[in-house]
Structures are given as C-alpha cells and as structure tokens.
Amino acid sequence: MKAVCWHSAHDVRVETVPDPKILNPRDAIIKITSTAICGSDLHLYEGNIPTMESGDILGHEFMGEVVETGKEVKNLQKGDRVVVPFTIACGGCFFCQKDLWSLCDNSNPNAWMAEKFYGHSPSGLFGYSHLLGGYAGGQAEYARIPYADVGPLKVPDDLEDDKVLFLTDIFPTGYMAAENADIEPGDTVAVWGCGPVGQFAIKSAYMLGAARVIAIDRFPERLQMAQEQGKAEVINYEEIDAGEALKEMTGGRGPDRCIEAVGMEAHGTDAMAAYDKVKQGVKLETGRPTALRQAIVACRKGGDSVYSWGIWWLGR
Numbered sequence: 001m002k003a004v005c006w007h008s009a010h011d012v013r014v015e016t017v018p019d020p021k022i023l024n025p026r027d028a029i030i031k032i033t034s035t036a037i038c039g040s041d042l043h044l045y046e047g048n049i050p051t052m053e054s055g056d057i058l059g060h061e062f063m064g065e066v067v068e069t070g071k072e073v074k075n076l077q078k079g080d081r082v083v084v085p086f087t088i089a090c091g092g093c094f095f096c097q098k099d100l101w102s103l104c105d106n107s108n109p110n111a112w113m114a115e116k117f118y119g120h121s122p123s124g125l126f127g128y129s130h131l132l133g134g135y136a137g138g139q140a141e142y143a144r145i146p147y148a149d150v151g152p153l154k155v156p157d158d159l160e161d162d163k164v165l166f167l168t169d170i171f172p173t174g175y176m177a178a179e180n181a182d183i184e185p186g187d188t189v190a191v192w193g194c195g196p197v198g199q200f201a202i203k204s205a206y207m208l209g210a211a212r213v214i215a216i217d218r219f220p221e222r223l224q225m226a227q228e229q230g231k232a233e234v235i236n237y238e239e240i241d242a243g244e245a246l247k248e249m250t251g252g253r254g255p256d257r258c259i260e261a262v263g264m265e266a267h268g269t270d271a272m273a274a275y276d277k278v279k280q281g282v283k284l285e286t287g288r289p290t291a292l293r294q295a296i297v298a299c300r301k302g303g304d305s306v307y308s309w310g311i312w313w314l315g316r
C-alpha cells in the first residue's frame with residue numbers, strides 16, 4: 001500500500017510499504033476513505049517530538065471501511081464505515097472504566113518511555129512516535145486498528161466523510177477546551193489561535209452559552225473564517241496588541257474565559273517570545289508558551305484560562 005512516511009524533520013515521503021495484518025484477535029483492518037493532517041503533525045514535521053523513527057507512518061485522524069476483523073471483534077463487520085478515534089483504548093482498565101480513554105493503561109507498549117519524559121503515560125496513539133506506542137498511522141491506504149471492539153464509531157450511510165471525519169480528534173479537542181473553560185451563559189470567551197482547534201473551540205463556546213467570542217490570530221484568512229463561520233469578533237495581533245484590545249473590548253475587565261488553541265510553537269514578537277525560542281532551541285523547554293502566558297494575563301479576575309493542546313492527556 002501507499003503511506004506517508006516520516007524520515008526526519010522536514011523529510012516526509014509517500015512510499016510503498018507492506019499492508020497491515022491482523023496481529024491480535026481484537027484487531028480490525030480498515031481501508032481508509034478520508035484522512036486529515038492535524039496541527040499536531042507539525043510537531044512531528046518540525047522534529048519536536050522525540051522517539052520518531054525513519055519510516056514511521058504518520059496520521060491520527062482517519063476513517064474508513066472495515067475490510068477484516070479479528071475473531072474477538074463482534075461489533076464490527078466487513079463493509080461497516082467507521083470513524084477511528086486517535087487514542088487507542090482497551091475498554092477494561094481503571095482509566096477506560098472512568099471514560100478516560102486517552103489515558104488507557106494497556107494500549108501503550110512503550111509506556112516506560114513516556115513515563116521517563118512526562119511522569120505518566122497516556123494511551124497509545126496512531127502515528128505519533130514510539131513513546132506513544134509506535135503504531136502505524138492512518139495517512140495510508142489501510143490501517144490496523146487495535147482494540148477495534150472499543151474505539152471505532154459506526155457511521156450512518158447518509159453522513160458523508162467530511163461531516164464526521166473531525167470526530168477523530170480535532171472537534172473533540174476544541175469542544176473539550178470550551179467545556180473545560182466552564183463557560184456560563186452570557187460569558188465573553190477569548191480564543192487564541194484560529195486553526196482548526198480554535199475554529200471548533202469558537203463554535204463550541206457558543207454552543208455552551210457564550211454571548212461573545214473574540215478570536216485572535218495573525219492570518220487574515222483564518223480570522224475571516226472565525227468571523228464569518230464562527231461569528232467571532234477578531235483581533236489580528238500583528239496589527240494591535242491583543243491584551244490591550246481585549247481589555248478595551250471588555251470594558252477593562254478582561255474576557256471571562258480564555259482558551260489557548262495555539263500550542264507549543266506559538267509565534268510571538270516580544271522579548272519573552274524570543275527568550276522562549278532560545279530555550280526551546282537548546283532543549284531547556286519543549287514548547288513556547290507565548291500565547292498561554294497571554295491568555296492567563298488577559299483573563300478577568302476569577303475567570304478561567306484553559307489550553308486545548310494536550311488536554312486529553314495532561315489534565316486541566
């Protein structure tokens with residue numbers, strides 16, 4: 001089959017690789033019909049995630065059609081259309097029993113590596129380094145789905161791929177950020193970053209009761225989408241100081257809830273941002289918390305600031 005393979009930072013190639021096979025009775029093989037590139041794939045592309053190996057197949061946002069099932073997979077049949085969550089979960093451990101699927105204790109065979117870096121290990125993930133399991137990803141023609149009796153979600157025939165693909169990761173991530181922000185009816189919510197996570201966080205904030213959403217980025221087309229489709233007011237932080245603008249737009253009080261949907265490669269123009277870049281460059285920190293810092297500072301007294309990236313794993 002053809003697959004997108006990572007070789008090193010900035011070196012990603014479409015290559016012919018062996019087709020996946022059923023390895024365990026709870027596996028299924030799916031033929032991929034749609035797949036996406038996530039902002040998180042940029043961290044792999046930039047070489048910021050340790051334990052990637054040359055030839056690793058990328059992709060954790062995908063869906064498709066079941067072509068084969070292991071003998072213990074009773075809930076899926078050949079021909080079923082499924083969306084596959086990016087986190088792999090056994091369904092039976094302490095965390096799965098608490099619906100904390102992304103923290104599954106059984107799906108990461110390399111948990112010790114993650115523990116070394118981060119203290120605890122999350123679940124295994126598709127296409128996201130060896131410290132998160134070394135599983136082949138879904139930017140490919142086929143993928144092996146471990147614990148296929150737990151994760152995949154059957155899709156009704158009348159829903160097109162484009163309507164459900166984002167359930168794999170990016171929509172729940174934006175939604176969870178808004179949920180964790182404990183939005184109250186009438187709140188003003190500020191969202192840093194207008195990438196896919198930010199766009200879904202904007203929509204989710206309104207769904208959860210926000211009266212106003214203010215979105216911040218520097219790319220005009222992303223701000224335009226936030227404005228037109230998300231109904232957000234927008235700030236281009238390259239044109240005006242976002243912190244000052246937010247103060248002004250909220251009568252000096254600051255937004256009630258602040259959501260950071262930017263991530264570890266935040267862009268910044270001030271001295272702190274330059275300092276963050278140097279620290280990241282010499283591996284003294286893994287991310288650049290420029291936007292996160294702004295969100296915490298801008299939030300009104302007694303408000304909530306949350307970050308969207310990594311919440312599936314690190315908690316709030």
Ligand SMILES: NC(=O)c1ccc[n+]([C@@H]2O[C@H](COP(=O)([O-])OP(=O)(O)OC[C@H]3O[C@@H](n4cnc5c(N)ncnc54)[C@H](O)[C@@H]3O)[C@@H](O)[C@H]2O)c1
Nearest residue numbers: 039040173193195196197217261262263266267291309310
């Ligand atoms: N489940 C998860 O934990 C999960 C899922 C998806 C994405 N993520 C993470 O969430 C983050 C966002 O994902 P995405 O796909 O939307 O990424 P993206 O890279 O498409 O979007 C990030 C946006 O932030 C903007 N930005 C950069 N610096 C900024 C600043 N200082 N202020 C305001 N905006 C700024 C960029 O211009 C860009 O438009 C990434 O770090 C990604 O890894 C986590």
Ligand SMILES: [Zn+2]
Nearest residue numbers: 038040169170
């Ligand atoms: Zn993702």
Ligand SMILES: [Zn+2]
Nearest residue numbers: 090093096104
């Ligand atoms: Zn589990």
